[in-house]
Amino acid sequence: MSSNITKTDLVDRIAEKSGLSKKDSKASLDALMEVIPEVLAEEAKKPADERNKIQLTGFGSFEVRDRSARKGRNPQTGEEMEIPAKKVPAFKAGKTFKETVDE
Amino acid sequence: MANNITKSDLVDQIANKTDVTKKDTKEVVDSMLEVITENLATEATKPSEERAKVQLIGFGSFEVRDRSARTGRNPQTGEEIEIPARTVPAFKAGKSLKEQVNVK
Numbered sequence: 578m579s580s581n582i583t584k585t586d587l588v589d590r591i592a593e594k595s596g597l598s599k600k601d602s603k604a605s606l607d608a609l610m611e612v613i614p615e616v617l618a619e620e621a622k623k624p625a626d627e628r629n630k631i632q633l634t635g636f637g638s639f640e641v642r643d644r645s646a647r648k649g650r651n652p653q654t655g656e657e658m659e660i661p662a663k664k665v666p667a668f669k670a671g672k673t674f675k676e677t678v679d680e
Numbered sequence: 681m682a683n684n685i686t687k688s689d690l691v692d693q694i695a696n697k698t699d700v701t702k703k704d705t706k707e708v709v710d711s712m713l714e715v716i717t718e719n720l721a722t723e724a725t726k727p728s729e730e731r732a733k734v735q736l737i738g739f740g741s742f743e744v745r746d747r748s749a750r751t752g753r754n755p756q757t758g759e760e761i762e763i764p765a766r767t768v769p770a771f772k773a774g775k776s777l778k779e780q781v782n783v784k
Contacts, residue, residue: 580732581732581733581734581735581741582719582732582733582734582735583735583737584735584736584737587712587715587716587734587736590711590715590719591708591711591712591715594711594714594715595704595707595708595710595711596707597700597704597707597708601698601700601704601708602708602711604698604699604700605694605695605698605700605704605705605708605709606708606712608693608694608695608697608698608705609690609694609708609709609712610736610738610739611697612690612693612694612697613690613739613777614739614776614777614780614781615780616685616690616693617777617780617781618780618781618783621781621782621783622783629683629684629685630684630685631684631685631690632684632685632686632687633687633690633713634686634687635713636713636716636717637769637771638684641781663782664781664782664783665773665778665781665782666740666773666777666778666781667771667773668740668770668771668773670768670769670770670771673717674717674720674769675768675769677717677718677720677721678717678720678721678724678744678767678768678769679724679766679767679768680721680724
């Protein structure tokens with residue numbers, strides 16, 4: 578298993594690239610990780626056709642999608658159960674992101 | 681059509697939560713998007729079982745996935761075309777993000 582890149586690693590790299598302090602880089606990244614869920618939670622309250630996406634051009638967009646209720650099965654007991662409808666966060670990669678990764 | 685939320689809207693909201701200026705916040709967000717992209721591009725060159733994810737606990741993780749080659753069809757002409765294998769970026773939402781979005 579490879580070691581994943583953590584938030585701390587990311588903060589170090591962001592600070593290097595931006596020339597800003599690690600402290601400010603971490604504060605902004607933490608705030609971004611709060612703002613995106615808060616914005617999506619607000620959008621999730623709206624009817625699907627009125628929802629906004631968070632669109633980061635080139636990188637991608639974050640949005641809320643609806644999942645219908647469906648029948649599932651408890652894998653332990655085999656028992657059928659109703660899985661209720663829910664709203665889920667989704668990410669769609671942008672053109673530049675896709676192209677850079679597929680090289 | 682709804683009004684999408686742009687990077688500059690996001691930067692404003694992030695800056696409101698911190699003592700960091702909007703200018704510096706924009707630098708951080710731009711750098712973050714570049715770093716994640718560069719990271720996944722590097723991971724994409726490795727065999728899939730050796731790839732690392734960018735893991736932001738609670739928020740989610742960014743990773744690279746393989747798509748096999750497949751036969752598709754040109755929707756205009758109906759002509760069959762071979763779509764080559766490729767690697768694509770993917771995001772998997774974390775527990776806390778999922779819970780916050782699933783409002784009643």
